[in-house]
Amino acid sequence: MLEEMFNPNSIAVVGASNNREKIGNILVRNIKTSYRGKLYPINLKEPEIEGLKAYSSLKEIGSKVDLVIISVPREAVVDVMMEAGEAGTRAAVIITSGFREVDEKGKELELKIMEVAKKYSIRFLGPNTMGFITPSFNATFAYEDVKQGNIAIVAQSGGMGAYMLDWAEKTKTGLSYFVSLGNQTDLNEIDIFHFLADDLNTKAIFSYIEGVADGERFLAEVPDITAKKPVVFIKGGTGKYGAMAVQTHTGSIAGSIELFRAAVKTVGGILVDNLDDFLNLVAIIQSDEKFLSDILVVTNSGGHGVLTTDEIERQSLSLINLTDSMKTELRKILPDQSTPKNPLDLSGDASGERFMMAMDLIKGLECTKIVLVQELATVSCVEVAKVLAKFKGRKIVGVMMGKDSESALRILSSAGIPGYNFPEDAVKAIKHIVNVRPPVKKIRISEPVKGSLDFIKGKSTLSDEFSFKLMSLYGIRVPEWDIVSTLDEAKSFCNKIGYPVVMKVSSDQPIHKTEIGGVIMNIDESNLESSFKTLISKMGKVMIQKQLNGVEVFLGGLNDASFGPSILTGPGGIYVEVLKSISYGLVPISENEALEMMTESKVLSLLQARKRNYDVDATIRAITGMSRMIEDLGIKEMDINPLIVTQDDAYAVDIRIVL
Amino acid sequence: MLEEMFNPNSIAVVGASNNREKIGNILVRNIKTSYRGKLYPINLKEPEIEGLKAYSSLKEIGSKVDLVIISVPREAVVDVMMEAGEAGTRAAVIITSGFREVDEKGKELELKIMEVAKKYSIRFLGPNTMGFITPSFNATFAYEDVKQGNIAIVAQSGGMGAYMLDWAEKTKTGLSYFVSLGNQTDLNEIDIFHFLADDLNTKAIFSYIEGVADGERFLAEVPDITAKKPVVFIKGGTGKYGAMAVQTHTGSIAGSIELFRAAVKTVGGILVDNLDDFLNLVAIIQSDEKFLSDILVVTNSGGHGVLTTDEIERQSLSLINLTDSMKTELRKILPDQSTPKNPLDLSGDASGERFMMAMDLIKGLECTKIVLVQELATVSCVEVAKVLAKFKGRKIVGVMMGKDSESALRILSSAGIPGYNFPEDAVKAIKHIVNVRPPVKKIRISEPVKGSLDFIKGKSTLSDEFSFKLMSLYGIRVPEWDIVSTLDEAKSFCNKIGYPVVMKVSSDQPIHKTEIGGVIMNIDESNLESSFKTLISKMGKVMIQKQLNGVEVFLGGLNDASFGPSILTGPGGIYVEVLKSISYGLVPISENEALEMMTESKVLSLLQARKRNYDVDATIRAITGMSRMIEDLGIKEMDINPLIVTQDDAYAVDIRIVL
Incomplete structure (x- = not known):
């Protein structure tokens, strides 16, 4: 279907105009200058638009049009879609904005459009999109002059899309496709990804995303795409305000950045933190080299070498050690008093020739080489760039820091060697590319352990008793426990399990026990009675547990609106709130993933x-057990805090479950 | 004295040359083209250098020369310095490298130079410097064409210095002074800072630093400088490898980045993480506006607004809320369906006029305004930059993201409004500038508490007994404790203080007790005997303490080679190593500083x-008490881990002191 959209034999622009300020005019002009198929401007009154015969309606054309691009007032879009459907069109782009992102009326209109599209099997982009660009034509209303190349851009925000086009033009980055997603009422980023994954012109996909429309589909299908080519994401709406802004902007829900991060990792994508990092990845991906996390820094400036190695350590990459024989070789080309090491300082008087000899010596090392040049009296960036161009295929990244850095970067770019202006840009780009994981598909099957459903049937929250019993079914150990309501019961249970014990108020509702003073630790015979009395007066029931010594771990589970069942872990007890050192994972969690999260x-x-x-x-067993439990029982929210890990086992000591 | 160096009436270049490739030639040329005083090239053989009469020695000149610049082989430098001293010169620059940074021989030569300089009261820059540039002349061997302005650069590394000159030229940033520090054998960054602090041409000082030569002086004197103008630091050697590289590069010891960070905060400076942030601060400092941490974002692109607010939250700045009356006003200039809020999206069809009206409405708000423009069909960056230029003094930062962004940035720059290419650059620059603290001077006076010296006299480490007694003298509480060597003693002490107790091996040497299984907790009558026996067999002495329940905090103290006595605090027990959530402070720590560290x-x-x-x-008392203790007693290293904080007090439970 997307073939008809991206490679149409004919295009109609509904809402075409002769007013050169109007979108309906710019669209016609942009398409006309690039497109070789049939182009039909549609306008009720004008006989001709931009030198092309204009039609008063789609019907008037008299033959099927492959792609209809719609830029009419929002109230008219539904009718145009119907007309297109009647005429046999199966692909549309709705440029018009003012729908779900604006008001209730807009939301209703958007739903109607979707109904019509379904009825006629039309697939459409938008509304609220700025259109798309293919290798053969430009169907956007904003830009004309983008170089053809192999990077595809998929953007949820029109403004960000426009910016990226701008950036591509400025940096002479060649694009294969550019797609502005708009409100994604029908086609969303994954549909477009699939098309681009099989497109031979496209080497990598760069996507600005605000909210994932369908998280389950994202998890299920994006792995197939990253298996074919790199997919790089930048996410808008990671903060509280940003998330609110997203909603009024593209009508998306931003979702939690932590789960999105976990999702991108799982599907084998790359997620960057900011625009600069996003754009910096293009060069390294275009180079097609297999960069490694072990790095050798080569430079003619000590200070630059220092800053670069600092950044390498900050990004948790590593610096290789030079072998003694390599050092002996390097000594021959360095000034007398220099000591070869990593960072390799070729010294302030290094010439292009010394760079050449050094590169020749180190070219075979199994590592990424960051070559950083300060323009000095004896050498220019251009000279070094020319040297580096001879070593394509040797995992080289150039950092050009002189007055002539722009010319030098062009030389590197022509040679297919990634080049940067700042060492930190180079290091971060390497980090992102070496940290990509093999894509993993999350296959979710609900197979409740026998008996488990009996505990939860018809309930919205679980009592302590049922929660503790449920743990055992899923292989998560709990300390010896009982729930008592009289002092005699308490005494007899304590005598049975031995001291010290912990007592807690017990409730059928999930409550924060510590906050209401509902937990007493270190209870022995001397304070058993007073402790019991304090607690029994609060809730009428007291849970007694054997007191354990160990490390407190937090385990959380939730059912995310976008990505479904998910697990959280981190240092537990009070530390979970204070330190927020939490790792997120998507269910089902494998043992390896559990270890990684830990x-x-x-x-x-x-x-x-x-x-x-x-x-x-x-601890791993507890995490994977909880993963199964959440998946099987459709739990909405639960936490075990703490899970006390001892030298022999891990025990869920406090459990809260919401169904 | 620095007057003679930076404003000399005459300059001699010793080692001047006619070979245009040699530093001794470039120096002469650079000075000649810019300097209006007397310039004397010194060369043993040549009668003339670059059109100037050359002299065979300083003596031959026959009159006193204010400044001698030396570029001769390292073995000859001492003699030149003697000759200069005899001729009455009091200021020198030693360009020659190959000293302490290279080998032992170099180190010896450097010491000899220092001796000669002292004898003749010569103050000198270098060795291993690339020289300096003043508003009146260029005494470096590298560059010629830097615009005059009000930013001073002080760089420890020649390469970094060269890079910054380059950058200044490229971005047309005007400089007042540029000083390459080299090995800082005599003059160091603080000497230069003092000169620049009183220099009327200089608005701010930007310094690349690797190691602080004299930390005590840094703490004592830099506050006087930051009180006069902003001082911005970037530090090389923050990582392990970077620090090693620093040593062979400028002969400095990199020191700990954490203490440097604490020192910069204390003295009221600014410390950035990378080169990009460093350079981005220039525009905001040059603007002379008092920016606030509360921000309003104005944009014509929703996506950009989202990314900007995300970054604002990431950098812990805040977003203001618009009042209802302001919203009413804004609604009048926005398209029907737009809702005014922060980020304020003027919408993709915003014209320059709409920007003008919006700026007019918001100009009086007490906040920083980030105005971010995406070039779109209806507006260009240049148009908006012209609008912003009318609002100088209104705390505006511009982010220009179009094809014409460079022209737009030039317009902003002329208007004195900071401008950036990326929202994250703008946000980080604002963060750095609003987070500057009022400078604080650390006045260190040793006044040991009466009796405290008796505990430490002649010792290199302290026994448990003395450590615990010392705490009490400094007002830090300890739990009830005793050190026993027989079971009877143990039993009788335990019965006195009550259960549960903790037992630990006790040694006169600082040891990691937990690592050797030397700590047993939760001891009551039932396991007293077995616990005692286990421990007594290890070290022969056992310390018994009342077991406390509370929060474990880590307190550390050390005497840093550069910054002297310092305090560390963070979550304690095992968390100190695992989470490394540690704050550093310089002694003496005030109560306010202790609270900030916490x-x-x-x-x-x-x-x-x-x-x-x-x-x-x-907890505050314990931190300030430890601060006094370290200062008074010259303690080299100590830690209290944990300090157990209860609801009523804080108790040092385990103490290690090295004198």
């Missing part, structure tokens, strides 16, 4: 620091 | 989260 959130360090040996495997 | 390291959140009410004041 590493990222520093839970693993907590278990292993100071040669301690707390039970890592049991 | 906030920064999240200790305060730990004490107050979930409506808990742990003793903040006692």
Whole structure:
């Protein structure tokens, strides 16, 4: 279907105009100058538009039009879509804005458009889109002069799209496709990704995204796309205000940046933090080289070498050590008093020739080489760029820091070697590209453990009793516990399990027990009675547990509106709120993923620091158990805080479940 | 004295040359084209250099020369310095490199130069410097064409200095002074800062620094400088490799970035993380406006507004809310369906006129206005820049994101309005400028508490006993404790203080007790004997303490080679190593600073989260007490980990002191 949209034999522009200020005119002009197929301007009154015969309606054309581009007032869009459908058109672009992103009336109109489209099997882009550009024509209303190339841009915001086109023009970056998504009422980013994944002109997809319309589909289908080519994301609406702004802007819900980050990682994409990093990735992706996280820095300026290695460490990449034999070789080309090491300072008097000899020596090293040049009396950036151009295929990234850096960058670009103005740009681009993960598909199957559904049937929250019993069904251990309502019961249970014990108020509602003073620790025979009395007066029931010593870990689960069931982990107890050192993962979580989440959130360090040996495997089991539980039982929200990890096991000590 | 260096009546270049490739030639040419005083090239053989009469020695000139610039082989520098001294010169620049940064021989030569300089009261820059530039002449060997202006650059690395000159030329940034510090054998950054602080041409000082030569002086004197004008730092050698590279590069010790950060904060300076941020600060400082941390974003592109507000939140700045009356006013100039809010989206069809009307409405708001323009069909960056230029003095920062952004930035620059290419650049520049603190001078006086010296006299480490007694002298509470060597002693002490207790091995050496299994908690009568036996077999002495429940905080102290006595705090126990959420402060720490350190390291959140009410004041007392202790007793290294903070007090539970 997208073939008819992106490679149409004929195009009609409904709302074409002779007023050169109007979108309906710019569209016609842009298409006319680039497109080789049939172009029909549609306008009720004008006989001719921009030298082309104009038609008063689609019907008047008399033959099927492949693609209809609509730029009419919002109230008229539904009728145009119907007319297009009647005429056999199956692809449309709705440029008109003022729908869901604006008001209720707009939302209704948008729904009607969708109904009509379904009825006639029309697939459409927009509304509220600025159109698209293909290798053969420009169907946007904003720009004309973008170089042809192999980067595809898919943007949810028109303004951001326009900016990227601008940027492409300024930096002479060649584009294959540019698609402005608009409100994504029908076609969304994934539909476009699929088309681009199979497009031979496209080497990589760069996408500005605000909200993911269909998270489940994102998780299911984007892995197939990243398996074919890199997909780079930048996300708008990561903050509180930004998220609110998104809603009135493209009508999307921004969603949590943490889950989006986890989702992009899972599907094997790249997510950057800002526009600069986003654009900096183009050069490194276009180069087609397999860069490594081990780096050698080569420079003619000590200070630049220092700043570059600082940034390498900040981004958790690594610096290789030079072998003794390599050092011996390098010493021969360096000034007497220089010591070869990493960063390799070729010294302020290095000539182009010295750069050449150095590159020749290090070219075979299995690492990424960042070559950073300060223009000095003895050498220019252009000279070094010419040297580097001879070493294509040797995993080289250039950083050109002289007055002639722009010419030098052009030389690198022609040679297919990524070049940057700042060392931190180069280092961050390398980091993003080496950190890409193999795509993983999340296949979600609900297979509740036998008996588990009995606990939750008809409930919206779970009592302590049912929560604790549910844990056992999913292989998550709990400490010895009982819920009592009399002092005698309390005493007899404590005597059975031994001291010290913990007592907590027990409720059928999820409550924050510590906040109401509902937890007493370190209870032995001496304070058993007073503790019990304090708590029983609050809720009428007291849970008693054997007190455990270990590391407190937080486990959370939620059912995200976009990405579905998800798991959180991090240092637990009070630390979860204070430090927010939390890692997010999408259900189902594999054992490997659980371990990664523990590493990222520093839970693993907590278990292993100071040669301690707390039970890592049991923690992994708890995470994967919770992952299954959330998936199987459709749990809306739950947390285990803390999970106490001892040297022998991991115990869910406090559990809150909302169904 | 620096008057003679920077405003000399006469200059001699020793090592002048007719070879146009040689530094000794470039220096003469650079000075000749700019300098109006007397210039004497010194060369043993040549009668004339670059059209100037040459002399065979300083003596031959026959009159006193104010400034001698030396570019001769390293072995000859000492003799030249002696000759200069004999001739009455009091200012020198030693361009020659190959000293301390290279080998032992170089280090010796550098010491000899210093001796000679002292003997003749010569103050000198370098060695290993690329020279300096003043508003009246260029005494470097690298560049010629820098615009005159009001930014001073002070760089420790020649290469970085050259780069900044380059950058200044490219961006047409005007400089007052440029000083390459080199090895700082005599004059260091602080000497230069003092000169620049009183220089009327200089509005701000930008300094690339690798190591601070004299931290105590930095703390004592830089506050006087920042009180006069902004001082911006970028530091090389923040990482492990970077720090090693610094040592072989300018012969400095990089020192800890955390303490440097604390020092810059204390003295009221600005520290940035990377070159891009460093350079971006120039525009905002030059504008002379008092920017605020509350921000209003104005844009014609929703996506850009979203990314900008995301970044504002990421940098912990805040977004203002528009009042209802302001919204009413704004509604009049916006398209029907737009809702005025922050970010204020003037909509994709905004014209220059709409920008003008919007600016007119918001100009009086007490906030920083980031105005971000995407070039669209209806408006160009240049148009908006012209509008903004009319609102100088209204705390405006422009972000120009169109094809014509460079012209637009020039318009802003002429109008004294800071302009940027990326929203994140603007936001970070604002963050740095609004976060500057009033400079504080650290006055360090050692006044040991009576009796405290008796504990430490002649010792290199302190036993548990002495450590605990010392705490009490400095007002830091400890739990009830005793050190015992028999089971009977243990039992009788435990019965006295009550259960549960903690037992630890006790040693006269600082050891990591937990790592050797030397700590047992939760001891009551039932396991007293077995616990005691386990521990007594390890070290022969056991410390018993009442077991406390509370929040574990880490307190560290150290005597830094550069900045002297310093304090660290953060979440304690195992968390200190795992989370490294540590704040650094320089002694003496005031109560306010202690509270700030607790906030920064999240200790305060730990004490107050979930409506808990742990003793903040006692924690502050412990920090300030430790600050005094370190200062008074010349302690080299100590830590209290944990300090257990309860609802009533804070207790040092484990103490390690190295003298």
